[in-house]
Structure formats: structure tokens, C-alpha cells
Amino acid sequence: MYKTEEEFLKAYNPNDYDRFSITTDILILSVSSEEESNYRKLSKKYYSVLLVKRDDYPFKDKWCLPGGFVRIDEDIEDAPKRILKDETNLKDIYLEQLYTYGEPNRDPRMRIISTSYMALVDKARLNDKLSPNASWFNVNYLEDDKTIDVTLDNGEETIHFTIGKTLKELTTDRYKFKVLKNDKLAFDHPLVITSGICRLRNKISYTDIVFNMMPEYFTLGELQQVYEVILGKKLLDPAFRRIIADKVEKTNKVKQGGGHRPSALFRYKNAKKN
Amino acid sequence: MYKTEEEFLKAYNPNDYDRFSITTDILILSVSSEEESNYRKLSKKYYSVLLVKRDDYPFKDKWCLPGGFVRIDEDIEDAPKRILKDETNLKDIYLEQLYTYGEPNRDPRMRIISTSYMALVDKARLNDKLSPNASWFNVNYLEDDKTIDVTLDNGEETIHFTIGKTLKELTTDRYKFKVLKNDKLAFDHPLVITSGICRLRNKISYTDIVFNMMPEYFTLGELQQVYEVILGKKLLDPAFRRIIADKVEKTNKVKQGGGHRPSALFRYKNAKKN
């Protein structure tokens, strides 16, 4: 027992305790627009995720989320910002902590604790600034009572994984996720992708989070498509417009050239500002 | 560059990398019932939090959340379970990960990353099984636009802290919390308490999470009181009964002796079961 804190700290040896490595993984989500064959139709929208091809062990040649070690003198929240900057050359991106994973055997090298983050971006902002081993994958997400089935596609390669869901307890909607099938993704990254998509789907209905994925000007049709991708279902126009009416403001710009009535361009308006 | 993963792992030295200590802190929440002077009145309900008095440095003689180091071979989710068992002698408690804190200077001893968890219990289950330096504090929680003001009271001692809120971004309801006043709580635990209370308040309206804090049999009046404590506002009886109608089932037991009409005892019924 020590008399003062100073004395205590002097005698304290951090190496007497178990020591871990800490990493962060970032789920960078966006919504893409594919080119459409029919000039009149709106381009179909997909969720998209940024993945990086691993060129070294462990999980050599597999894909993974951008990530890396947290530095000993670095705030844990700064690590994903740094990695995001390295990988996409962007800063001031929406970033949210998702979950901290710490199974003893999640990494073959050593004991690692990994805190995952979710970032949302407007894809148009960065297609040209990507680091060379990074690539956007379109997401196809299918969920039923017991499993989640995800297919990722970047035009050249297809990644597929399946996750089993079991309810953790009767009182909430929390699930224990277990990876049932996964051939091309490193670590427990299927879990991170899944939980991020679920988080976003929940948050879209009670926040304005979606506007972090939108460009400054957008049509209500485009915005509705993004909602539909995230919620995984079609929405009725009048209902949708009622809901977002006080979140956006009409500008005097229009978007035309689509073989149909031109669409007014809107901009995000923060309701709390008033 | 290595030829095989085996070869790579053989040459890998974990000590070449920055190493951290990991702790978990557990916010154990419950709702207490104070004895009421008037025999007729219902006892007033309070939020309550379990705190532990520190008997060693750092933060000697201050109060803190139950917590401790994660062991090198222990799943991070098992650490809070172990600590909960040590502290309250209970297992199979509702447990949920809250947030991972990792400011470089959050602990004077060394670099520590801390993952916080929230546990919910029915207080009646464990008042006698507490470890000797632990104590329940009633919570008085006051929130306005810019600050959160919390007072904790265990009958002998009063702890008070104030937290400043600044919106992180316009698109969501996320706040950056900053401790403005805090004299008796160790570490960043005011932040953990605050974020847990916010989390619970959000979840109560779209899950059945509240039943983790209830005994097996309860009256609707008691349940309503718990809702009111967590939501921080009064509810109207008919509206409340409509909302919980399909979450509970009436038993043939009644609670009487309160100087007024006896109350039927209900039990949690999981709607998904059917």
C-alpha cells in the first residue's frame, strides 16, 4: 500500500499486466449508381462497401475492411480518421463507433482487440482518390428469420458470406451472429459489415444520417432510392415526401435530360437550426 | 515477404508492436423503491447505479463503476460477466456493450483502452449479496439543451457531476460529452453513466428491455413507474396500457394492502413466442 499517488505510480510497472494490441476496422459505406441501359430509367442504386486486398499474411490475398493498429500515443477515435485519410484521401467524414470485438482467437498472430467504426460517404466525392489496392463492392443483402446472406461484387470478383442469427434474449432484438460461410473475407469482417448495415437501417428512421451519403444537391427520387436501398423495401411516394418534407429545402436548380419530367434539386435543411 | 502463413507467424514478434492494457467497466442499473411515509401512496421509484469505493490508487477514495482488467486469454465479453459475478454474485444478467473509450490520458498509470458495458438487474434480487465496498446510489438525472446534471445519493454520501453537450454533427442526435464538474467519480465514469442512461431511454420504446429490471410478478402501476423513471416524464394510464398490452399477461395473483383498490399482478409475455 502506497502513501501517495505519486509513490504508487512510481512503483507501477505496466509490464506486470496482460498487454494487447488494438486495431480498428472501418466499414466505409456508400450508395452507388450503376449506369442504366435504358436512357429513360433511373440508374439502379446499390449499397457499396470499400474493401482492400491483403498483400501479406495473415489472410494473404483475401479482402478485408480498411484498418490498422492504433498507435500507443493516439486517441482511439483518431486511428480510423487517419486510416480513412490514407485510404481515401478524405477527411471530415461521418464516423461512428460500431462495436469492439475481442475473441481470443480472432487473429492468428496474437491477442488483438478490434474496435470497428462505420463511415458514410458520398461516393462521387472520392472515386478517383482511392488507394491502388482498394475497391468498391456493390452489396446484395438478403435477410430472413434465421440467416443473413450477403453478396459483394466489384465487377471482377464476387464475395459471398452467410451469417446465422440466434436471438440473444427474448427482451430485445439483439442477435448473436455466427459466420456460417465465408471464403474470401479476412478476420471477422463479415460480422462488421452486417452489424453496420443493421445499425444504419435502424438509424435512418430516427435521424438525418442518410444525408452524409448524399451530394449537396439531389432529387427526391434519388433520395428515395437511397432510403429504399437502406431499408430494403419500396416506399410510396406521398408517404416518403411527407416524411422528408421538413428535412430538405427546394432549390431553384433542376435536373433534366432523363426523357421525362425534370426533377427539382433539393438540399439538406437542418430542422433544428430554426 | 514470407512464403507461407506458418513461416510468417513464426517470424512474427508481437512485442514489435504497441501494446495496451484493456479494462471493462460495468454500469449496473436498476430501479429502486424507497419506503414511503404515507401508507397509501406508492413508493417513489428511482434509477439506481452500483458504485464501488476505490481503496487504492489511482483515484483512491473515489467512487467508480465495477470493473477490471481483461485477461489475456479471456473473451472480452466474459470479463464483465466475471466481474459482475464477483461484485454481485449474480449471473445470467442482461449485459450490453456500450462504448469503447481510448483517450491516451484517461488513466494515469499507463495507456488503457476501456470497453464499457451496461447491465440491468432487478434490485430485489441482490441487495444482500453485495460485496462490502459496493453501494447502490439513487440517480437524479436532469437534462436540458446544453448540459446534463446528475446527482447520485446512497443515503450517506452525495456525488454530483455536470456534463456539457455539444452536437457532433447536424445530421444525428449524437453529442460530444465533456465532463464539466466532477469531484468524486474516478476515470471517465460520468460519461459511461450518462451514455448508458441515454441508451436505455432510447431502447425502452422499441424493445422489451425494461423487463430485465422487473421481478417476475409486477403490477402495471409499478411497470409504468419504471417507464416514467427511464423516460423522465409522466405517462397517461390508458396510453401506457395500450402500449404494453401485448407484452404482458395477467396472472390470477393480486397485490393488496395499500389502502386502495388491489392491483392485478402481471408477468412478462414474449409476443414473438406465438
Next chain:
DNA sequence: CTAATAGTGTCTATTAGACAGTATGTT
């Protein structure tokens, strides 16, 4: 009888869902 909670009926206001209709550009 009284104070206090238990419990219900019903009216109204608000919100969500559905469908039908009109508007207007490009080829």
C-alpha cells in the same frame, strides 16, 4: 367516508398506408 391507486370508455388529433390522378420532359 376518504384518500389513493386500479382500471376502462371514448372522443379527437395526428400520423401512416394506399391509390388514383395530373404534369412534363426526351426521343
Next chain:
DNA sequence: AACATACTGTCTAATAGACACTATTAG
């Protein structure tokens, strides 16, 4: 002209908020 989306009007169904009322006990 025809296709495809843009945008609006309105009816209906479901949900939430408010208030008033009745019921029942211990003391």
C-alpha cells in the same frame, strides 16, 4: 405519341393524446 419519372390530392386505417368516469381497498 409514348414512356418514364415528378409530383399532388384525398380517402382510409391505425395510432397516440387527452379526459372523464367507475371500481375498490385500508384505515
